[in-house]
Amino acid sequence: MVSIKDIAKQAGVSISTVSYALNGSPKVTKETSARILAIAKELNYIPSAAARSLKKQETKIIGIYLTNYSGAFYGQLLQGMMETLSENGYELIVCSGKESHRFLPERMIDGAIILDATYETKELLSHAERGHKLVVMDRRMDHPNISQVLLDNKAGATLAIDYLAEKGHRKICVVKGPDISFDARQRLEAVQKAVQRYSHIEYIEIDGDFNKQSGEEAGKKIHQDFTEPVGVFCLNDEMAIGMYNYFSRTNLRIGEDVHIIGFDNIEVSQYIQPRLATINYSKHKWGALASELLLNLIQKKQSPEHERINVSLIEGDSVRKR
Amino acid sequence: MVSIKDIAKQAGVSISTVSYALNGSPKVTKETSARILAIAKELNYIPSAAARSLKKQETKIIGIYLTNYSGAFYGQLLQGMMETLSENGYELIVCSGKESHRFLPERMIDGAIILDATYETKELLSHAERGHKLVVMDRRMDHPNISQVLLDNKAGATLAIDYLAEKGHRKICVVKGPDISFDARQRLEAVQKAVQRYSHIEYIEIDGDFNKQSGEEAGKKIHQDFTEPVGVFCLNDEMAIGMYNYFSRTNLRIGEDVHIIGFDNIEVSQYIQPRLATINYSKHKWGALASELLLNLIQKKQSPEHERINVSLIEGDSVRKR
DNA sequence: TCTCATGTTGCAAACGTTTCCTTTATTATA
DNA sequence: TATAATAAAGGAAACGTTTGCAACATGAGA
Known part of the structure; x- marks a missing residue:
């Protein structure tokens, strides 16, 4: 060389x-x-990147930690991050491997954005304690080296329940997410609080894990117990898609017998029939903001910030008047 | 530190x-x-990762270059790669930023897998010439430092046309992909060759760029010129989904008036109604094989290999007997 | 002519490892 | 007991940069 x-x-x-x-x-x-x-x-x-970063003690690379790529909205999210980062001379790499959590402590990256529930909070804390800068998008953390930008899950879940109630539904079923997910927990909590406001509503919970498969299974359970039209809030769109798939093989009709609303507004949701009602938010903005806060932490040595991403209701024919 | x-x-x-x-x-x-x-x-x-890789002249990291994450099959692809790589002590990072092509020449990664048509072949060649190891999944390259593993696009496209013909279609329309894409070019070429075998078939080409939007536009064009049932081969599923979206707003029915077959068998394809007929292949295997060939090149200093991924037809109600 | 400021270049240490080669200590063998 | 062989540890160079500081040359001002 x-x-x-x-x-x-x-x-x-x-x-x-x-x-x-x-x-x-x-x-x-x-x-x-x-x-x-x-x-x-x-x-x-x-x-030589190695020689330079050894000497300068920085790499100009930011890592984003994701659990699984299959998640349907990563495209826009990463796009938002990349734009902000490259404007500031940073590169983005997606870290997903088993051992990739080493990247931060070994100083292969200058900072990390966390969207990976399997990453232990304890471990993140120890990184921050060592002086590394972080932004979390999937949990609450309070530390001088950690900023956070979270979805307004509470508002979203409330919107969803209110929407179903407003459409005259008195039997409401929520398909939960995995316990490990902060978003799932927040959404569920808000749902429970929201349904309490409607004394006449019959409220049921079904387990789910945010994957299509569990949406199908939830659909089956709903089918078995079916007596009257039911409003279903799937805590993410992915499970809603799975539920569509289940009901397409049955005699029950979505938007007539089973009314479904999701969360995330992933791209597919607008392509399925009937259009899935869901809770929307800007993935691009979410990513851009996360990157911005991280750069603030790293470059401007600014103190940590706690931001929230707004959500809105998207109506769809998957939920109709009862 | x-x-x-x-x-x-x-x-x-x-x-x-x-x-x-x-x-x-x-x-x-x-x-x-x-x-x-x-x-x-x-x-x-x-x-310190930097110090170690400076001294050892290796990073134990492999980069995968992707154009856009929105592509719907990257999940399984990356999964396949990660498994193979981590078994051999390597980490995978996804490189997508504007400047990330620097990673290879600057020796931030030990090798790269290319699935990004915007990466210039000339540039790849110069990397290989410098001694860097590559695997290309989106073009043909012959060089002692480059292995390749390509889809059998030709077989896939032929399967698709034969399927339409077999179902009695005599008017066949192909929605093309972008010129920059090797897969698109190969598929189109095979289509042209395949339709020649059916002298009675009326054959039409419509431009497309592999995105949903262009699928919608192609749908519009087909709608305007509509006179009789037509068989449409969208050169990827993404565009087929766009076309579904267009026809859902019209009086033409998919599987009756317009018969559609795609390519890729992305996850959504099985969730839309009617089920999209398409060409399938194992994304997991594709990724695993690419990684394996790269490791062979890097570790065993084996000579380059040229592999092909088999494809198969998946029938769906989007194509019915005419 | 001398001094001083200014502009251009070079020296050498440092970043944190790995690894070849010595040195030293220990034990076994003759 | 002398010698060789072995085991354990240390010295120092090297990987390829960056950067504070010193050195030198040049021209300006007194």
């Missing part, structure tokens, strides 16, 4: 001069600089 | 001994090793 040492030799200057020239420092005169640049290009020189 | 130097001082040994102990070398006696390990843990020592 050709290093600045080779360039220095070729140009008859010291390696420090080469380094300054390569970094566009005004300390070195135009002519020498040009000569050095030319030689560098000619020798096909490419800097 | 605490380094092996600190541990050495604390333990009263040299840094080389610490390094050996940390790496479990048999050169250092059990007792000292234990003592060193204990001190390392006590000091919360964590190795």
Whole structure:
């Protein structure tokens, strides 16, 4: 591999001069600089990321931790992050491997954004304690090195229940998410609080894990116990899609017998028939904001911030007047 | 940051001994090793990735280059890769940023898997020329440092056309993909060859770019020119979904007036009504194989291999007998 | 002519590891 | 008891940068 040492030799200057020239420092005169640049290009020189980050103690890389890529909204989320980061000279890498949690403590990345419920809060805390900067999108954490930007799950869940109630539903069923998910817990909590406001509503809970499969199973359970039209709040769209799949094989009709509302407004939701009612929020903004807070923490050494992403109701023919 | 130097001082040994102990070398006696390990843990020592990779000239990280995450099958693909890689002590990072192509030449990663048509072949070639190892999944390349594993697009496209013909369709329309995509070009080529075998078939081409939007537009065009039932081969499922969306707002029925078959068998395809006929292949296997070939290139210094992923037809009610 | 400021370049340390090669201590063998 | 062989630990160079500081040259001002 050709290093600045080779360039220095070729140009008859010291390696420090080469380094300054390569970094566009005004300390070195135009002519020498040009000569050095030319030689560098000619020798096909490419800097060593390892050497640079060893010396500078930074990598200009941010990591985003995701549980599983299958989640249907990561596209826009990552897009939002990348834009903000690249404007500030940072690169984004998606970390998903078993051992990728090493990246932060080993200083392979300058900071991390967490959207991965399996990442232990204890571990995150110890990173922060070591001085690493974090943004969490999937839990609440209070620490001078951790910012957070969370969805307004409470408002979303309340909107969903109110929507069903407003449409005249008196039997409401919620398909829960996994306990490990902060969003799932918050949504469920808000649901329980919301239904209490409607004394006439019969309220049922069914287990779910945010995957399509569990949506199908929940659909089956609803089918078995079916006596009258029911409003179903699937705590995410993914499960709602699974439930669609189940009912497409039955004699019950969505929007007539079974009324479904989801959460997330993933892309598919607008393509299924009938259009899924759901709770929407800007994934792009969520990602952009998370990145921004992280950069604030890293660059401006600003104190941590706690932001919230607004949600809104999207109506759909999957929920009709009872 | 605490380094092996600190541990050495604390333990009263040299840094080389610490390094050996940390790496479990048999050169250092059990007792000292234990003592060193204990001190390392006590000091919360964590190795520096930069220092190690600078010295060892490897990172044990593989990069996968993707254009856009929105692509609906990346989940399984990445899963397949990660499994193979982590079994061999490698981590996977997803590189998507504007500047992330620097990762390979700057030796931030030990090798790369390419599934990103915007990555210039010329650039890939220059990497390979420098000695970097690559696997391409989206183009043909012949070089001692490049392996390739491609879909059998030709077989897939032929299956699709034959399926439509077999169902009695004599008017067949293909919605093309972007020119930049190797898969799109291969599929189109095979389509053109396949329809020639059916002299009675009226064949039409419509532009497309692999996104839902262009599927909708293609649907509109088909609607405008509609005179008789037509069989449509969308060169990927994504566009087929867009076309579903368009026709859901019209009086034409999919599987009756417009018969659609896609390519990729993305997850949603089984959840839309009617079930989309499509061409299937194992994304998991595709990813696993690509990783395996890359490791062969890197570790075993094996010569490059050229593999092909088989495809199969999935029937669906989106295509019925004419 | 001397001094001083200014501009250009070079020296060398440092970042944190790994690893080859010595040195020293210990034990076995003749 | 002398010597060789083995085991354990340390010294130091190397990986490829960045950067504070020193050195030197040049021209301006007194």
